[in-house]
Amino acid sequence: MSDEQKSTNKGNPSLEKANMQDTDMQDIHAQLMREKEEPHEGFSPIPIFLLFAFAALCFWGGVYFAEYSQEFRWDVYDPEADLASAAAPRPEKPLAEIGAKIYRAQCIACHQASGLGAPGAFPPLVASQWVLGSEERLARILINGLKGPVLVNGMTYNGNMPAFGPEGLNLKPKQIAAVLSYIRQEWGNDAPEVSVEAMGAYIDDYGARGPQWTAEELLAEFPMEPTVKFDAPIQ
Amino acid sequence: MSQAPKNVAPTTPYSSADASIRAELSEIDASLRVSSLFFITSAIFWLMAGTILALIAAIKLHEPSFAAGSELTTFGRIRSAHMNAMALGFGNNMIFAVCTWIMARLCRTPIRHGGLLLIAGSFWNLGLTVGIAGIIKGDITSVEWLEIPKYATPLLAISYVLIGVWGIMAFRFRKGEHVYVSQWYFLGALFWFPWLYIVAQVMIIWAPAQGVVQSVTNWWFAHNYLGLWLTPMALGTAYYLIPKVLGRPIYSYYLSVLGFWSLAIFYNWAGVHHLIGGPVPVWLLSAGIVASVMMVIPVIVVAINHHMTLIGSRLNWWKSPTLRFVVFGAVNYTLVSIIGSTMALRTVNMTTHFTHFTVGHAHHGVYAFFAMIMFGGVYYMMPRVLNREWPSASLIRVHFWMCALGILLMVFALQICGWIQGTQMNDAINYPDFLQIVKSTRPYMIIRSISGVMLMVGHLAFGLNFFWMLFSAGAHRVQQEGPTLLISKKEGSKT
Amino acid sequence: MPVENYIDLLPVILLGIVFFGSAVAMIFWSARRGQLRDFDDQAKVIFTHEEPEGEISDHFPDK
CATH class of the missing domain: 1.20.120 (Four Helix Bundle (Hemerythrin (Met), subunit A))
Known part of the structure; x- marks a missing residue:
């Protein structure tokens, strides 16, 4: 707009407006049209409360997972198991209990469930000094076996007890100790149990001996103890 | 009305009147x-x-x-x-x-x-x-x-x-x-499903893994069939149809992308929650439980998005046959997911596991969420594909009411039954007789059968409407050029 | 972990790596191609000339 035109039109608004030329109008429009749209983010971020909610969930998740993962062990199924106490050694079963199982597997055929054996064939274990007496004498019978005549509770048996040590069935010291402890405490018998260490020592000494023992050999080294009065009824 | 598109969003690729694009x-x-x-x-x-x-x-x-x-x-x-x-x-x-x-x-x-x-x-x-x-x-x-x-x-x-x-x-x-969010969901699902199916078939049927690994794989697969195949397909459909029908863009597109990726991260782990309490290493179960609860994040995101998109549109969603089904489905998505996340917690699981509660939950997800959204999709797409209107609005209403009420009745009955069943089974002192507990579920089983009959009626209405539309060639052909549906004649033609 | 033969796990692990890697690749691809900008405009992509924004495109006839 020229200065001349402006000055003659001041004070008169409608004339002022009317004086705007078409070309000027087009110039202004051209300017507006060239202008690009205002840049905008096009991105409304996540509402704050949602952010807090998610953070809280993640925190809960972390705590829960840490609490109930039991050290990522493959063999733990219980989320609340106390691993520390489980790692502590569990109380062992008493030897006699273990021995009972072994007796039922290995010895019951001859010595019977009652421990009475069969007269003339298999000696009894009930109230027998061979069982109640010397621990080592008994251990040796198990380790290497026994053959030849043997006097048990007034009767002679001439049989053949197989070996259960390294040269026979090769039961472990714990197993033989267990079964000996069992027979020494079952059916009214009352003798101290045989410890695993002692058994281990006996096997070390006699495991490689070879031939079965005879009654004379054993009695020579371990004389028979005097008979003890036995009160429990024999079943 | 025809002025509106031009004033809105000049960056929309289709605001031009280019005929080749219009067709x-x-x-x-x-x-x-x-x-x-x-x-x-x-x-x-x-x-x-x-x-x-x-x-x-x-x-x-x-x-x-x-x-x-x-x-x-x-x-x-x-x-x-x-x-x-x-x-x-x-x-x-x-x-x-x-x-x-x-x-x-x-x-x-x-x-x-x-x-x-x-x-x-x-x-x-x-x-x-x-x-x-x-x-x-x-x-x-x-x-x-x-x-x-x-x-x-x-x-x-x-x-x-x-x-x-x-x-x-x-x-x-x-x-x-x-790439619109629906495409993300569809492509994701198309990608996930072969992986799931191949691994499951190989590790369970064709070259079976040993022992418990089979169960873990089984439930990883089964749950992901729902979570990484049916769910994304239904969600993608809802994300397209709700804004489309209402004519308003989704409330927060950013949130929808966040929802997609958080679903991708969390859903995969959740499957083992079917084995809670079983002989599975406990860390794996805990991971599944955490993931199941974290799923609340994408679920809330979807719920907010749908809710905020619907707000302000008054009852336009109710007036649209498509959106009746889709919104019903979307609301039930939120519900079933929250119930599911709760069921994954060990204390709740102790009651609900191995009862009818789980059966109700499964139907809640597959039917009240997935199937209803798919029905909505069919109602939207068929007129556009065939260039015909649906013959009967009444049949659509019958379909909707029978199926909506039917599935809600079923889920209600089964979940109440299941909760009672679970509580009784855990109470050996007052309920020592298993058979007695089984017998006491009978009334709920009858209610479930009734709801099944309702669903059958709804399905018949749907099938009838569809084949009627298909076989009545000339009867309801749309007057205008281009896709429309059930716009009353008063509105006239659209350009 | 007691596994008879770790080699048996190899196919599953490889397949898993492939899928995980492709997921990571997809995120990078989408970032590079500008999918993660202009979210508000991206939301409008579903509208076309025939079914524009602002118009209800589906309702029962008498309503």
Whole structure:
């Protein structure tokens, strides 16, 4: 707009407006049209409360997972198991209990469930000094076996007890100790149990001996103890 | 009204009046005509078969002597046949129909290789028929969700591969740079499903892993069938239809992308929650529980998005047949997911596991969420694909009410029953007799059968409406050019 | 972990790596191609000339 035109039109608004030329109008429009749209983010971020909610969930998740993962062990199924106490050694079963199982597997055929054996064939274990007496004498019978005549509770048996040590069935010291402890405490018998260490020592000494023992050999080294009065009824 | 598009968002790629672009939507819809018809017809047949099988199984649970004459109709086989008919027959066919159509529209190009879709669909139906016949015959594999015998699964795998290839090609040759969130969901699902299926089939059926690993794989697969296949397909459909019908863009597109990725991260882990309490290393179960609860994040995101998009549109969503179904589905998505996350917590799980509660929950998800959204999708797409209106609005209403009320009744009854059952089973002092507990579930089983009948009525209404539309060629052809649906004549033509 | 033969796990692990890697690749791809900008405009991508923004595109006839 020229200065001349402006000055003659001041004070008169409608004339002022009317004086705007078409070309000027087009110039202004051209300017507006060239202008690009205002840049905008096009991105409304996540509402704050949602952010807090998610953070809280993640925190809960972390705590829960840490609490109930039991050290990522493959063999733990219980989320609340106390691993520390489980790692502590569990109380062992008493030897006699273990021995009972072994007796039922290995010895019951001859010595019977009652421990009475069969007269003339298999000696009894009930109230027998061979069982109640010397621990080592008994251990040796198990380790290497026994053959030849043997006097048990007034009767002679001439049989053949197989070996259960390294040269026979090769039961472990714990197993033989267990079964000996069992027979020494079952059916009214009352003798101290045989410890695993002692058994281990006996096997070390006699495991490689070879031939079965005879009654004379054993009695020579371990004389028979005097008979003890036995009160429990024999079943 | 016709001025409105031009003032809005100059960056919308389609605000120009370019005729070649204008023709595209109708062209795209027309190109899908044959395959959509094929898939929806198949889906309806499987829906009917699946509903009948479901009714038989449901009645057996309160009348054990019903249909008890033959080994072919024993509960185990009928129930498995029902599950596979519904999930693979109805579910997958609906997905192939609705989601290929949405994918084609969003890729803005008429589909190529429509024949591929037809071949894939035929293989699918053939494999499924052989498989379900096999189940009924007794060759069921006894692995849940993988019951179809070995001789039928390769057919399903091939068919699936063809559909997946089609999907990738449609995406690859799309016009338009933007990838809408629905496409993310569909492509994600197309990607996840073969992985799930192959690993599960190999590790359980073809070269079985030892012991508990099979169970873990089984439930990883079964849960992800729902979570990484059915759910993303339904969510993608809802994300497209809600804004589309209402004419308003989704409230926060950023949140929807966040929702997609958080679903991708968390959902995969959740499957082991089916094995809580079992002989599975406890850290794995805890990971599954945490993931199940973390799923609340994508669920809340979806709920906010849908809710805020709907707000302010007054009752326009109710007035749209499509959105009645879709919004019902979306609301139930939120509900079923929150219930599911709660069920994963060990203390709740102690009561709900191994009861009817879980059965109710499964139907809540697959039917009240997935199936209802798919129904909505069909109601939107078919008029556009066929260029005809739906013949009967009343049948649509019948369908909606019967199915909505039916499924809500079913879920309610089963979950109340299940909760009582679980509490009683955990109480050995007051309820020592297992058989007594079983007998006390009987009234709820009857209610469930009634709800099943309601669903059957709804399905019949749907099938009837569909075939009526299909076979009455000239009767309801849309007057205007281009896709519309049920716009009353008063509104006149749209441009 | 007691596994008879770790080699048996290899196919599953490889498949898992492939899928995980592709997921990571997808995020990078989408970032590079600008999918993660302009979210508000991206939301409008579903509207076209025929079914524009602002118009209800589906309702029962008498309503």
